[in-house]
Amino acid sequence: MSALKNFIRSLVPAKVLNAYRERKKDKQRKLIREQELRGEGLTFTQVFQQLQACGLKAGDSVLVHSSFSKIGFVAGGPRIIVDALLEVIGAEGNLLMPSSPNPGYQLDYIRNLEQFDVRNDPSKMGAITEYFRKLPGVLRSESPTEPVCCFGPKAEWFTSGHLGEETPYTKNSPFARLAEANGKILYIGVTLDNAGTSLHVLEDAVPDFKYPVYYPELFHVSVKRMDGTSVPVSVKVHNPEQSAKRKCDGLLPLFEEKGVMTRSTIGNAPTLVFDAAKMLEVMISEYQTNGVTMYTPNGGN
Incomplete structure (x- = not known):
């Protein structure tokens, strides 16, 4: 479905597409405003209870992808979440x-990037992520394309391996380390089509992945670290031609069948909860035995 959507989007003029997106945002803002006026805002206690109902518990390591507007009105804003x-x-x-400063194609972003400022470049992954990024004690990994923020006793371990990796999903990345730590992935109001970063771990985990997911050119940029020093790095980015073939949500039935994923709700937002280790295990197994990938969710040669 996502491949079809991408194809349709490629045929629609940017002006028309942007106008459509703005209408959707205006509709969502209106619904949130109506909730607020009716006094139906989600409270801390309600969010806490709903997160527990998702299966989250003390001691969990959890990566959260989110769309704040999809939750509905939250009295207190992103801080409550x-x-x-x-x-x-x-x-x-x-x-x-996630805290990527880039909301679009990596290739467009990297071609115009001279330096990624770890401390100051904002997250473009939604209001919740940007609020979280600026909290005291939060560490941010130093990948110029897919930085991840973390707070907790293992924050340094989760974030420290990202600097200098040519691709952001290697065994040293926060995405792979989350699977190593038996963590969870929470999708609040978004799906794999919107936030499929953890799917890319497969592409770096298996030798000679059979699709050209990376653009052939190696890019050289600078990373300004938290301490103010700058270091040169070389990175690869996704090949937009291959990215247009993604059908990420086509994997959801498989993940549900294999016990990788459960469904829940936070406010008005449909929510998916993944076991990160099982997710990677199933992806590797299904790729090796049936040719399953985000590009071929039903298998292929």
Whole structure:
């Protein structure tokens, strides 16, 4: 379905596409405003209880992808969501969120990038992620294309291996380390089509992955670290031609069947909860035996 959507989008003029997106945003903002006026805002206690109902518990390491607007009106804003997440996982848990400064194709972004500023470049992955990024004690990994923020006792371990990796999904990345730590992935109001970063771990985990997921050119940029020093790095980015063939949500039935994923709700937002280790295990197994990937969710040669 996502491949078809991408094809249709490629035929629609950018002006028309942007106008359509703005209408959708206006409709969502109106619904949220109506909720607020009716006094139906989601409270901290409600969010906390709903997160527990998702299966989150003390000590969990959890990577959260989110669309704040899909949740509906939250009295207190993104802070309530983050506070509830931290309360559920407790002092021994680790909270992770994507914080890429790029909302679009990596190739367009990297061609115009001279330096990624770890401390100051904002996250473009939604309001919750940007609020979380700026909290005291939150560490941010140093990948110029897919940085991840983390708070918790293992935050340094989760974020420290990202600098200098040519691709952002290697065994040293927060995405792969989450699977190593038996963590969870929470999709609040978004799906794999919107936020499929963890699917890319497969592409770096198996030798000679059979699709050209990376653009052939190696890019050289600078990373300004948290301490203010700058280091040169070389990175690869996704090949947009291959990216247009993604059918990420086509994997959902498989993940559900294999016990990798469960469904829940946070506010008005449909929510998916993944076991990160099982997700990677199933992806590798299904790729090796049936040719299953995000490009061929039903298998292929």
